Amino acid sequence: MILKFSKNSKTKIDEILERYPNKQAATLPVLFIAQREFGHLSREAMEAVAKILETSYAHVYGVATFYTLYNKKPVGKYHVQICGNLSCSIMGGENIQEYLKKKLKLNFGETTQDGKFTLSSVECLASCGTGPAMQINEAYYEKLTPEKVDEILNSLK
Amino acid sequence: METILTPNFNLPDSHTLPVYEKTGGYKTLHKLLKMRPDEVIEEVKKSGLRGRGGAGFGTGLKWSFVPKDPPGPRYLCVNADEGEPGTFKDRALLEKDPHRLIEGSVMCAYAIGAAVGYIYIRGEFDLPYRRIEAALQEAYQKGYLGKNILGSPFSFDLYTHQGAGAYICGEETALLNSIEGKRGEPRIKPPFPAISGLFGAPTVINNVETLSALPYIIEKGAEAYASIGTPKSTGTKLFSVSGPVKKPGVYEVPLGYPLRKFLDEYAGGLMEGKILKAVIPGGSSVPVLTAQEVEEVNLDYESLQEHGSMLGSGGMIVIPDDFCMVHALEILAHFYSHESCGQCSPCREGTAWIYKILKRLEKGQGTPEDLDLLIDISNGMAGQTICVLSDALAMPVKSFLAKFKNEFEEHISLGYCPHRASFRTSGAPTYLSSDQLLWSPRFQSL
Numbered sequence A: 001m002i003l004k005f006s007k008n009s010k011t012k013i014d015e016i017l018e019r020y021p022n023k024q025a026a027t028l029p030v031l032f033i034a035q036r037e038f039g040h041l042s043r044e045a046m047e048a049v050a051k052i053l054e055t056s057y058a059h060v061y062g063v064a065t066f067y068t069l070y071n072k073k074p075v076g077k078y079h080v081q082i083c084g085n086l087s088c089s090i091m092g093g094e095n096i097q098e099y100l101k102k103k104l105k106l107n108f109g110e111t112t113q114d115g116k117f118t119l120s121s122v123e124c125l126a127s128c129g130t131g132p133a134m135q136i137n138e139a140y141y142e143k144l145t146p147e148k149v150d151e152i153l154n155s156l157k
Numbered sequence B: 001m002e003t004i005l006t007p008n009f010n011l012p013d014s015h016t017l018p019v020y021e022k023t024g025g026y027k028t029l030h031k032l033l034k035m036r037p038d039e040v041i042e043e044v045k046k047s048g049l050r051g052r053g054g055a056g057f058g059t060g061l062k063w064s065f066v067p068k069d070p071p072g073p074r075y076l077c078v079n080a081d082e083g084e085p086g087t088f089k090d091r092a093l094l095e096k097d098p099h100r101l102i103e104g105s106v107m108c109a110y111a112i113g114a115a116v117g118y119i120y121i122r123g124e125f126d127l128p129y130r131r132i133e134a135a136l137q138e139a140y141q142k143g144y145l146g147k148n149i150l151g152s153p154f155s156f157d158l159y160t161h162q163g164a165g166a167y168i169c170g171e172e173t174a175l176l177n178s179i180e181g182k183r184g185e186p187r188i189k190p191p192f193p194a195i196s197g198l199f200g201a202p203t204v205i206n207n208v209e210t211l212s213a214l215p216y217i218i219e220k221g222a223e224a225y226a227s228i229g230t231p232k233s234t235g236t237k238l239f240s241v242s243g244p245v246k247k248p249g250v251y252e253v254p255l256g257y258p259l260r261k262f263l264d265e266y267a268g269g270l271m272e273g274k275i276l277k278a279v280i281p282g283g284s285s286v287p288v289l290t291a292q293e294v295e296e297v298n299l300d301y302e303s304l305q306e307h308g309s310m311l312g313s314g315g316m317i318v319i320p321d322d323f324c325m326v327h328a329l330e331i332l333a334h335f336y337s338h339e340s341c342g343q344c345s346p347c348r349e350g351t352a353w354i355y356k357i358l359k360r361l362e363k364g365q366g367t368p369e370d371l372d373l374l375i376d377i378s379n380g381m382a383g384q385t386i387c388v389l390s391d392a393l394a395m396p397v398k399s400f401l402a403k404f405k406n407e408f409e410e411h412i413s414l415g416y417c418p419h420r421a422s423f424r425t426s427g428a429p430t431y432l433s434s435d436q437l438l439w440s441p442r443f444q445s446l
Ligand SMILES: Cc1cc2nc3c(=O)[nH]c(=O)nc-3n(C[C@H](O)[C@H](O)[C@H](O)COP(=O)(O)O)c2cc1C
Pocket: B050, B051, B052, B053, B054, B055, B056, B057, B059, B079, B080, B081, B082, B083, B084, B167, B168, B169, B170, B171, B172, B173, B205, B206, B207, B208, B210, B211, B387, B388, B389, B392
């Protein structure tokens, strides 16, 4: 199947291309646009990126696999990313990690059957002073307690 | 104390242009544009400003390496990749005062003759990204950015470039590759970026906090800046403090401030019932200080170095008495082994081995030989590689083992982690309710 960018995304990509002296430099931002549009970076999505940037699939694949924010596999509607680094751990982050695993019945890297939640352990989110911290999709949640986690997860429909 | 970086932090809507302008923001651009670029560089040199991204290199000196009239373009890259565990000060600057960074960036670009700049911002950052994007738009509308800034012949375009989740892209040459749309692998130096950087052109890479100090330096002059701090460590520095202190957060202090006093007066001291064991003063890559050393050291480049540590990024992690040092180091080793880009074998293999050994030590399955092995591996990792990520794990390993060896030995002799006895016996962690958790829910931040 050949994937095509929407008109909207194409306009955005044209705008971005103006910022750089060559097309390849836009690989990172265009991969983000592809991920937003196609859900995750399948081979077809990466081929669409290669085509629009006039570069090779191999280049795009090499870049996409280097960075953790590009999802090469589908992720749930809500990607729960809990910090496992030092400051958060000192503030009880490991309890929150275990609590999330138990509550969602997931190990890190897994997605619920209904496709609603994916759970990941991530590195420092630069929220160390307000840890334990997690990020769900774009939003940061800080100073977590089990009660707060319950509240947050219940609010996600 | 006079603040240089954070005077607006407590003003409502401090991130907006009207508030920045009302407090004198962008006024100094008129003065800047009347100076010659080499005068600007000279002023920054005289101020003694050093890079706040971690390495502490003289900012004016770095700029002076950029060729004056190269045939092609020159670039500025703003390092807003903030990923060093324990560090969250650039995030505060981006969220609370993005215009100060933009004004500082214009000043640097003018000095080095760059017509284009990129703000390389961590991909995880959402609010900081929205704030800087909005601020850029405001600045363009008012003619502080773009063609013929304030009617002068100087033009400068500044764009954001979002990272995608790789700590190594904070390293300046990896950052360049990442802006070029490549894998974020550090480059072999030389050539240094000032000669051949972004797209092969002369480039300056500066940290958010470094650039945010420039409006003050250009407005008030190098001497005013240099009169703050110590003779060798001039000016102020942001420290982001985390761990069980009463008031974790981001604070601006004059360099040379005593660490103990900082912890008590700014961070509010330790939480009730917590005893200080150690402090990592400058982000996870720097050697750890014992509670005793905390009493003696001042927050400046020289004093920290004399005590075997470094100022680094100013990401201060406070470790309490009841937190296991073997586990703390295990967490850091996991981080560096996960973030190694894999180009150099001492780093790729060394970080992975150190993590593996620490994992077994933490479980109580280590041997006394493991401790020697850790030192051997660390010695083989430092100074052998393309970038210093490798040293960034080797240094903490050596300092943890030198200063807290007793805890490692205790794990070996007991056969388990004394701090985690409950984890071990129950076979599974216990779920604490929030009133039993380690932190006070009311603490104040930022
Ligand atoms: C592994 C690694 C990660 C780094 N991460 C950052 C970072 O997130 N932010 C930053 O400003 N500097 C970081 N640095 C330092 C940069 O390489 C560079 O020295 C700095 O951006 C220069 O700016 P300054 O002189 O204004 O400090 C990192 C260095 C290494 C080796």
